[in-house]
Amino acid sequence: MIYVLGKILTFLKYFEKVLAGLCFGGLTILMGLDVGGREIFNSGIEWAQKAAILLMIWGGFLGAALTSGEGGHLRPEIADKLWPKSAHNFQKGLEHFLIGMFCLFFLYLSYVHVSEAKNFGDIHPVIELLPLWVVKTIFPYTFMAMAFRHLIYSFIPSLRPATKNEATDALAEIQNGGKA
Template identity: 25%
Template sequence: MNKLSSWVETLEKFMAMILIAAMTIIIAVAVLFRYFLNAPIFWASEASIFIMAWVTFLGGSLGLKYRSQASVTFLVDRFSEKGKRYLEMVSYIIILVFIGILLYLSYQWLFSVTHQTSSSMRIPMWIPYASVPVGLSFAFIHLLTHLVNLFKTKEQGGQTT
C-alpha cells in the first residue's frame, strides 16, 4: 500500500507542477495579449478554470497524504494515546466511506457528460470533470494507506511504531 501511495504522490506532484506552470503561462500570455496587443485570447479563462479544478483536487489529495488539514484538537487531546489511536481509526473509516460514496457519484456524473463539450475550447467536458473522481481516488488511496499503517503499528511505550 505504501508503494502505491508513494507512486500516486509522485504522479500528483508531477501533474500539479505541469498544470501550475501551464496556468501561469496561459494567464501571463492572456494578459499580454489583452493589454498590449489588444487581442484577447478567448479560451484562456476557461482553460485556467479547468486547470485550477485539477490542481485543487490533486492538492487536496496531497494534503490528505501529508495530513496537513487544519484541525481543532481540544477534545481529542483529552484522550489517552490508545483512545487517540482508536479515534483516528474511526475517523479514517468514516472519511473513506464518505469518499467512497462521492467516488461512486462522481463516476456516474462523469459518464453522464461524455457528449458535452466546453464552450470556448470545444474539448470534451469529461476532461475537466475527471478531476473530481481522479482526485478522490488518489485521496482514497492515501487515506487507506494511513489506515492500514495505523492497524499495523503496535503501541510501545506510549509511542506508535
C-alpha cells in the same frame, strides 16, 4: 505488502505533485500570455481565462488529494482531546477509515456525474472539441486517491503521515507571541 503500498503512495504523491505543478505552471503561462497580448498587442487569447479556470480546478483538486495524503485534511481536532492517549492509535485508524468511506461515497457520486456527462455527449462550451466528461475526470480521480490513502492509513499505522493540527498549532503560536 506494506513496502509495496508505501511505494505506491510515494508514486501517487510524486505523480500528483508533477501534474498539479503542470496545471499551475500552464495556468501562469497562459494568463501571462493573455494579459501580455492584451497590453502589448491589444489582443489577448480569447479562451485563455476559461482554460485557466479548468487548470485551476484540476490543480486545486490535486492539491486537495496531496494535502489529504500529508495529514493536512480538515478534521475536528477536539477528538484528540476527548480520547485518552491510550486510544490514540484506534482513534486515528477510525478517523482515517471514516474519511476513506466519505471519499468512497463521493467517488461514487462523481463517477455517476462523469458517466452522465459522457452518456449525454456534453461538449465543453469553450473548447468545443473537448468532451466535458474528460474535464470532469479530476473529480473521481481525487476521491479515489483520497479514499485509497485513507483506507490504507486506517489499517496500516506505519504508513500514516504525521497529523497536522493547524488550529492547535496556530493557537499555540498566538499564545507564545508569534513563536511556534
